[in-house]
Amino acid sequence: MTNKLKIDRKFMPLLATVGVFALLYLYGFLQYKGMRQPQAFFNLFINNAFLLITSIGMTFVILSEGIDLSVGAVIALTSVASAALLENYGMNPVLVIVLMLLMGTLFGGIMGAIIHFFKVQPFIVTLAGMFFARGMCFFISLDAIPIKDPLYRTMALTRIQIPGFERAFLSLSAVIAIVVLIVGMYVAHFTRYGRSIYAIGGNEQSALLMGLPVGRIKVSVYALNGFCSALAGIVFSISLLSGHGLYAVNVELDAIASVVIGGTLLTGGQGYVFGTLFGVLVTGLIQMLIQFNGELSSWWTRIAVGALTLIFIGVQSLFTSRRKKRQALGRASLIDVEAKTAVPMEDKLTTGSA
Amino acid sequence: MPDSNTSLLSMKGIYKAFPGVQALENVDFELQKGEIHAIVGENGAGKSTLVKIITGVERPDNGRIELDGVPIQAKSPQHAQELGISTVYQEINLCENLSVAENILLGREPRKFGRIDWRAMQAQAIQILRHLEIDIDATKDLGDYSIAIQQMIAIARALEISSAKVLILDEPTSSLDTHETEKLFQVMRKLKSEGLGIIFITHFIDQIYEVTDRITILRNGKLVGTYETAVLPRLELIAKMIGRVMGDFNDMVQIKLKSDKQRAGEPLLRARSLGHSGSIAPFDLDLYTGEVVGLAGLLGSGRTETAQLIFGIDKPDSGRLTMAGEEIKHFSPADSIAKGIAFCPEDRKADGIVDDLTIRENIVLAVQSNKGWAKRLNKNQQYELAEKFIKMLDISTPSADQKVKNLSGGNQQKVILARWLATNPQLLILDEPTRGIDIGAKAEIQKLVLELAEEGKACLFISSELEEVLRTSHRINVLRDQHFVAEFSDEVDEHTIMQTMAGGEK
Structure with a gap:
């Protein structure tokens, strides 16, 4: 077994996702004229900026062997609350953004604390959080609130030219998403905090015995995800320039699907933030292809994403069971080699029959 | 032998009571620099309580503990680690999904401008492993390595994470085979020569004699005594541990003799070139009612795989299997149970x-x-x-x-x-039924197995302890490299079996 092969195996789910993306894109490229524009590719980032941001937060939660069902509701709550503060109370937009981020972080942190200190299933706690946040939306306003704030409007209309491409641009929200992505990758792979999340996802008991601050990290992962949801909510309200309690329904499930398609194991401890990018891109691409097709109902996006998620989970479980098998075999052969070479016969006889 | 004036850890007059039990009563224990010290005792002797007190899991009701002459009281395992007492448990408490280097250094990884310096971490890990004379790729996931290597990585971490003075190895060898154990002992001896005090807890008497300098024996929460290993005969050690004369093993021989004659007629289970590529080569096996057939072999030789094949966990890709004259066509544990096969798996915590x-x-x-x-x-x-x-x-x-x-x-x-x-099975498959339990209980289980055979059940007995296989089985099949290599009657001696297991020219 060479070293190269080994690395390939580890990255297999990620490579599969990238492969699926490339194939789908190639198909679209050949099939539809509109997709030959570079802008089509950048639109994937623009249209899915909020999903990418929240999926990155979700990646950390899933890496720590948790789940967070509240993100869609938190996005909606952020949109409604910020719209209300801006329009009904005339608050400074910068202050609103800071407040919203604080709120999201606190909201996630509280859920994390309940999960950790009261040892409640994350599924239940975040489900409760989801209901709570959704409910709060309608407590604030039953109707959609349009946002007329000039700063929000400017941000919505900002186009950032991409060097090297003549007429290609990114929106501010897409740039924010890309920054979050880079920060997320850095945190996951180059900080003690990130590695500790992997450790907890791999084996929480071991992580505890290794002396890692498991409690603090678990709570903070949910806080981090709350922050990401709130940021996604702000990006979302900037792009729609309104806030409403019915926004972002089921986004938590889209986020989970993107993370899974991106190659992160739901059992925690394995996956890459970079993979989540492709999970989101694949989802967005399917949507784009269906739009270009024009005949299919937009619900086909859901069906395709559903099927893809299922396939990826299947592939993952196949991959993990293969890996286990390989491990067992690897162990056996390793030991056999040792048996033949390492210990001389005489030693063995004296240890056994002494 | 260590000098008497190099005391490292000293415990005097330790008392500890749990509701209803006096777990420790006036126990003294002393560990010196550069020695390997076994703590032995039957279940309930108090050795795990004693270890828990050293590692800070429990606090003594009374008594005095000194490390390097300074009174200490560990408040938690972390605190004990900070004081210089590190423990490696039987279950490896590391993360299989992380690289070897991370497992050793997580929590104090080298950093450059706040970011983890992977290259330095790799280098540092390799250096630590080299020190233990382990030459492996530290960038690979821990899960890619055998339990033995993982165990040693756990030791590497235990030594690295604090400047350990005392290393406690709690049953580190129970899942290792002979060669892996040997490698672990090499590491232990090396650490000992560097002045570390090692507390070694094990159920294997052979290993105590192979590697330890002194033995502290506990029984029923009281100290029996501390002895130099070299001058304490084995029989005496066992007698002191269990506090009675061992009659059980003799009983067993008699049971075995009685049931020896019963092998006649059709076999209960008949396997013909049954095999599964990659786990066990095609083999023939007959099991008669009233007999115990042992499987001997090293870890990974295909013992467990054989059991899993017969029980229907893995499906054979060649050969036939008949049970009570009926060919088994559909392999699944549920069908096997229905046909009267029972399987006690190796890892009772996880599977049983x-x-x-x-x-x-x-x-x-x-x-x-x-x-x-x-x-x-x-x-x-x-x-x-x-x-x-x-x-x-x-x-x-x-x-x-x-x-x-x-x-x-x-x-x-x-x-x-x-x-x-x-469920009243006809065939019992026992995979390592006595792993990790004390001598008295072992003898009881072995006796039980023979009695069951006597009552007319057939039994397939798998154990990594050769002595036990010999004592318990009527026939012994030896496996090597996933092949059945030989069958012996129970008159064979350990020497021959070991040679067969090892293979080679001899």
């Missing part, structure tokens, strides 16, 4: 026992699933069944409603046995 259920519930499990959930056994029937087996297998427990996790390892093993016996 349900910790949080009571003895009664654990015993009833298999019977109930045999009957289907619709025909539920009522409480009285359940108790009757449980009481019967508690009595029959001599499970020591206050009641059938005791949670299984509160039982000792030997008693847990008996509960699993009881669960399968309750």
